[in-house]
Amino acid sequence: MHGEFKLTAMECKTRFDKASKRFDETHVLFASRLHNELRYYLSNRGVDNFEKFCNLLVIDKLKSCLPPETLNLSTCIPVVRRRGLFSARSSTEVGR
Numbered sequence: 521m522h523g524e525f526k527l528t529a530m531e532c533k534t535r536f537d538k539a540s541k542r543f544d545e546t547h548v549l550f551a552s553r554l555h556n557e558l559r560y561y562l563s564n565r566g567v568d569n570f571e572k573f574c575n576l577l578v579i580d581k582l583k584s585c586l587p588p589e590t591l592n593l594s595t596c597i598p599v600v601r602r603r604g605l606f607s608a609r610s611s612t613e614v615g616r
Contacts, residue, residue: 529561532564536557536558536561539554539557
């Protein structure tokens with residue numbers, strides 16, 4: 521399904537975050553769907569190792585704590601980059 525529509529990274533994250541078990545879905549199928557949603561999101565964001573996974577979690581949490589008017593992170597990017605949390609490529613994707 522993802523291949524047909526090519527969801528953005530943020531759409532994938534939203535689908536994962538807001539997922540809930542469907543009435544006609546077993547817990548095993550729900551867990552499988554969650555797993556697939558998360559893997560697609562991580563793949564979409566270029567996460568291929570544990571360090572990148574941790575960095576992505578930190579950046580996502582940071583974004584969720586900022587007021588909407590600062591979501592472009594223009595003032596935060598230099599500080600976060602100095603601490604090695606993400607590369608220049610991922611910093612441009614943070615607001616997505």
